Amino acid sequence: MKSATPKVLHDICGRSLVGHVLTAAGELDPENLVVVVGHAREQVTAHLAEVAPAVRTAVQEEQNGTGHAVRMGLEALGGSVDGTVVVVCGDTPLLTGETLRQLSATHSADGNAVTVLTAEVPDATGYGRIVRDDTGAVTAIVEHKDASETQRAIREINSGVFAFDGALLADALKKVRTDNSQGEEYLTDVLGILREAGHRVGASVAGDHREIAGINNRVQLSEARRILNDRLLTAAMLSGVTVVDPATTWVDATVTFERDVVVHPGTQLHGGTHLAEGCEVGPNSRLTDTRVGAGARVDNTVAVGADVGPEASVGPFAYLRPGTRLGRKGKIGTYVETKNASIGEGTKVPHLSYVGDATIGEFSNIGAASVFVNYDGEHKHHTTVGSHCKTGSDNMFVAPVTVGDGAYTAAGSVITKDVPPGSLAVARGQQRNIEGWVARKRPGSAAAKAAEAASRGAVEEG
Secondary structure: OOOOOOHHHOEEOOEEHHHHHHHHHHOOOOOOOEEEEEOEHHHHHHHHHHHOOOOEEEEOOOOOOHHHHHHHHHHOOOOOOOOEEEEOOOOOOOOOHHHHHHHHHHHHHHOOOEEEEEEEOOOOOOOOEEEEOOOOOEEEEEOHHHOOHHHHOOOEEEEEEEEEEHHHHHHHHOOOOOOOOOOOOOOOHHHHHHHHOOOOEEEEEOOOHHHHOOOOOHHHHHHHHHHHHHHHHHHHHHOOOEEOOHHHOEEOOOOEEOOOOEEOOOOEEEOOOEEOOOOEEOOOOEEEOOEEOOOOEEOOEEEEOOEEOOOOEEOOOEEEOOOOEEOOOOEEEEOOEEEEEEEOOOOEEEEOOEEEEEEEOOOOEEOOOOEEEOEOOOOEOOEEEOOOOEEOOOOEEEOOEEEOOOOEEOOOOEEOOOEOOOOEEOOOOOOOOOOOHHHHHOOOOHHHHHHHHHHHHHHHHO
């Protein structure tokens, strides 16, 4: 990956690579779920503690091969496990729980000692080929470089995902040798050991060969992201969501939708975002951990950790920062930024304003170009505006300050004191006109000539 980030921690569609694998494995409802960590284990372990605290970890101090890694995993569980052990790779984010359930079911139904997940691919170059006998049992996995011409024609390949009989696996791992070019314990050697002992080795074929694809570079990461994104959007559309342009719409696996949602082009939906019935989002919007209520409209907006109420309107060109709560039928308009702000039902902040650390009641209107001045250089302070208030354009609310219910504030005011309910607050200097100033201070300028012409016109009309 050529990265300071361990490969399995690279993100696609809202989860790390290993996070996607754990989600798929979790669908088996396993009694134990163990992740074997080695390279950069401090980073990987910290990530697992955050996203999957119930998962156990086993440390592979030296990377001595796949067989050795599985042995470390079993040792974390006491050395042997009754029942089925499923082994998956940490860099296969497209693997699904459905495919793992199919693998486990085939393993049990066929009475196999080991069942390998395979796939039929258009081009098997470089992959280990699955060789079967007349009964369909797997007789060998032959690496590409060791395969005959006949074997190279086989399109069924090994995925590196297996289901084992736990007791037989533990016993066979003790017999795995390291007399190979890498001096490592290969998990695939277990198949030959079990077959030689008279046990059956079977296979389960994945329905989509792309599921088994491992990620080894950023190109493959990008390709997997597109496949997974398409899968998520298809599921959304089949559940009743309109995605106008899937090619420009990106979603995380953790995003949820209700029916009759419309997602317009150029939209990104991340984290725990939820879109309620009949709302519209986009175009060109990015929502993270944001809830959009039923029938709401969010247009050309960036929102993080926000809650948009039912039938509310946001944008275009709005920025909703964490802690924004917009009530039913409320409006956050063009070039408005909000943060840690509770805005009540029917209240409007239509244009060119900043509302931070504030509570605004119901059915109030905040005039254009208003700023809630919440920071004194050291501490944040709160502003409260009541219900049914009308504030003028170009107001500054210097927190902490309260504007009572039903109050008005005059345009251009700097509100530094509480405004009682039903009052009009005027906080601006008295206008003073100094006549002739331009002619005296800017003689010969375009402004002076325009003023002189206007004065002559006024005299002629008079």
